Amino acid sequence: MSTDLNSLRKDILRDLELNSVNSGVYSNGWVAKPSGKRVTSISPIDGRAIATVITGSKKDYERVVGRSEAAYEEWVALTPPQRGELIRLIGNELRIQKSKLGRIVSLETGKTKVEGEGEIQEMIDIADFAVGLSRQLHGLQMASERFEHRMYEQYLPLGVIGVITSFNFPSSVWSWNSFIAAVVGDTVIWKPSSKALLTAISVMKIITKVVKEYNYPEIFSLITGGGFEIGNLLSADPRVKLISFTGSVKSGRIVSETVARRFGKTILELGGNNGSIVTSKANIELSLKGVAFGALATAGQRCTTTRRLIVDEGIYNKFLPRLKDIYRKVKVGNPLEEGVLVGPLIDGDAVSNFLGAIERAKKEGGKVLVGGKAVKVKGLEGGFYVEPTIIEMPKVTPITCEETFAPILYVFKYRTLEEAIKIHNSVPQGLSSSIFTTDLREEERFLSALGSDCGLANVNTATAGAEIGGAFGGEKDTGGGRESGSDAWKNYTRRQTVTINWGKDIPLAQGVRFEV
Numbered sequence: 001m002s003t004d005l006n007s008l009r010k011d012i013l014r015d016l017e018l019n020s021v022n023s024g025v026y027s028n029g030w031v032a033k034p035s036g037k038r039v040t041s042i043s044p045i046d047g048r049a050i051a052t053v054i055t056g057s058k059k060d061y062e063r064v065v066g067r068s069e070a071a072y073e074e075w076v077a078l079t080p081p082q083r084g085e086l087i088r089l090i091g092n093e094l095r096i097q098k099s100k101l102g103r104i105v106s107l108e109t110g111k112t113k114v115e116g117e118g119e120i121q122e123m124i125d126i127a128d129f130a131v132g133l134s135r136q137l138h139g140l141q142m143a144s145e146r147f148e149h150r151m152y153e154q155y156l157p158l159g160v161i162g163v164i165t166s167f168n169f170p171s172s173v174w175s176w177n178s179f180i181a182a183v184v185g186d187t188v189i190w191k192p193s194s195k196a197l198l199t200a201i202s203v204m205k206i207i208t209k210v211v212k213e214y215n216y217p218e219i220f221s222l223i224t225g226g227g228f229e230i231g232n233l234l235s236a237d238p239r240v241k242l243i244s245f246t247g248s249v250k251s252g253r254i255v256s257e258t259v260a261r262r263f264g265k266t267i268l269e270l271g272g273n274n275g276s277i278v279t280s281k282a283n284i285e286l287s288l289k290g291v292a293f294g295a296l297a298t299a300g301q302r303c304t305t306t307r308r309l310i311v312d313e314g315i316y317n318k319f320l321p322r323l324k325d326i327y328r329k330v331k332v333g334n335p336l337e338e339g340v341l342v343g344p345l346i347d348g349d350a351v352s353n354f355l356g357a358i359e360r361a362k363k364e365g366g367k368v369l370v371g372g373k374a375v376k377v378k379g380l381e382g383g384f385y386v387e388p389t390i391i392e393m394p395k396v397t398p399i400t401c402e403e404t405f406a407p408i409l410y411v412f413k414y415r416t417l418e419e420a421i422k423i424h425n426s427v428p429q430g431l432s433s434s435i436f437t438t439d440l441r442e443e444e445r446f447l448s449a450l451g452s453d454c455g456l457a458n459v460n461t462a463t464a465g466a467e468i469g470g471a472f473g474g475e476k477d478t479g480g481g482r483e484s485g486s487d488a489w490k491n492y493t494r495r496q497t498v499t500i501n502w503g504k505d506i507p508l509a510q511g512v513r514f515e516v
């Protein structure tokens with residue numbers, strides 16, 4: 001097994017033109033010797049090094065911002081459909097490179113093969129969306145109270161924006177932001193997670209090759225480095241008009257405060273603690289599949305992972321044994337192997353957090369129904385594997401209000417739907433939610449103002465697995481940001497209200513007279 005992985009590692013490095021030591025800064029070309037720390041990317045599959053990256057420093061950062069500002073001047077002079085054409089060409093190239101890029105995502109973050117490729121498919125999807133959007137950016141026109149006047153709103157680009165991404169969606173989240181921002185006219189500086197540096201470098205290699213080949217301004221830059229160094233430089237910099245931040249609530253709070261201090265804009269996509277309600281009217285087979293996918297996909301490391309299951313007490317004893325059965329049978333191991341559904345956690349700290357959360361849950365009255373331990377996978381002893389875990393909780397407790405980025409599902413029983421919704425809404429986060437029911441009244445109650453308090457509400461489908469067409473994001477501690485589809489593009493612009501007087505006189509609003 002490990003021999004296979006070693007040859008795969010070599011193939012991936014060759015295919016993506018990665019070296020054993022790589023530059024982690026792109027600014028109108030790869031900076032030959034950035035002056036930051038060296039960081040070695042480790043595969044969570046076997047705990048072994050893949051390659052090393054030289055990250056950026058403050059000096060590199062200054063170069064990146066300066067060049068991004070210069071590229072903006074050129075980029076903004078193009079029409080939105082001309083900008084969309086670049087994204088169309090990038091989308092085409094991503095189609096060609098999908099499986100190569102998918103493999104580095106899997107090797108570096110431990111996603112299964114289909115999930116690794118799914119990540120790149122999401123980039124292609126949002127590229128298509130952005131191309132269409134480039135021909136339909138629009139504003140409202142309002143009736144003016146003044147004679148021979150016209151009023152309308154226009155959405156103008158912001159300038160340079162910063163995109164800080166998390167390890168668990170190491171490339172798609174960047175594209176959600178960057179392709180939309182690009183068609184509205186912004187230039188983008190990317191600071192990826194230090195746990196997924198090679199994915200970011202590979203994506204930039206492919207994308208910037210297209211930019212160069214077709215002679216577009218260098219609108220995409222990359223600067224790797226720690227959150228406290230590079231992330232903080234971006235957050236504090238008034239030249240960077242918007243920070244789109246994806247990550248934990250803890251880091252997001254720091255970013256939010258830093259950007260707010262300079263009155264910059266933010267899009268915050270922070271942690272989730274998502275719940276699914278299964279009612280007595282649910283289709284049991286469908287619900288089991290939905291809950292299992294929501295809770296187990298990406299080894300519980302999605303922002304939208306189902307972390308809490310709220311089941312009607314009338315069906316609890318029928319539903320739980322079936323779910324436990326699925327958990328016992330699900331294959332944990334090398335995510336690149338056929339049939340494996342649960343790969344590793346990202347690193348050793350994540351395994352410690354998983355074990356710590358289980359101990360806390362037990363102290364708070366939880367009973368482990370299945371799983372609960374770290375696992376060693378034969379031939380991959382250095383990898384970071386854990387057992388998918390279900391813990392029955394007597395009530396909402398402090399640990400169930402936290403996001404532990406691992407496959408732990410807390411289960412609660414309920415008597416009335418009102419009680420289920422109360423349990424559901426009792427956590428600080430508000431990203432995704434779902435209800436499994438065939439009852440119209442239950443479904444509508446869940447979707448009403450007194451129902452789910454999350455940014456995403458699903459009926460008869462999992463909390464995880466969103467499409468790009470809708471605006472994505474969550475409420476409360478999840479940060480309130482919206483990105484990807486719908487009208488989220490407006491977040492990458494500044495809105496300007498325009499009043500034009502095309503008459504020969506100058507009438508004033510509210511009937512005010514000012515004769516001079």
Ligand code: NAD
Binds near residue numbers: 169248303405
């Ligand atoms: P993280 O908060 O540790 O890191 C995210 C990014 O922020 C990294 O690039 C990191 O270097 C940077 N960073 C850290 N501290 C910073 C600071 N002080 N200033 C600026 N940047 C800083 O998160 P992670 O472990 O990489 O990702 C998992 C978290 O991300 C989970 O909480 C998950 O729910 C969340 N997430 C949310 C969404 C969403 O759309 N809501 C999507 C994916 C992941």
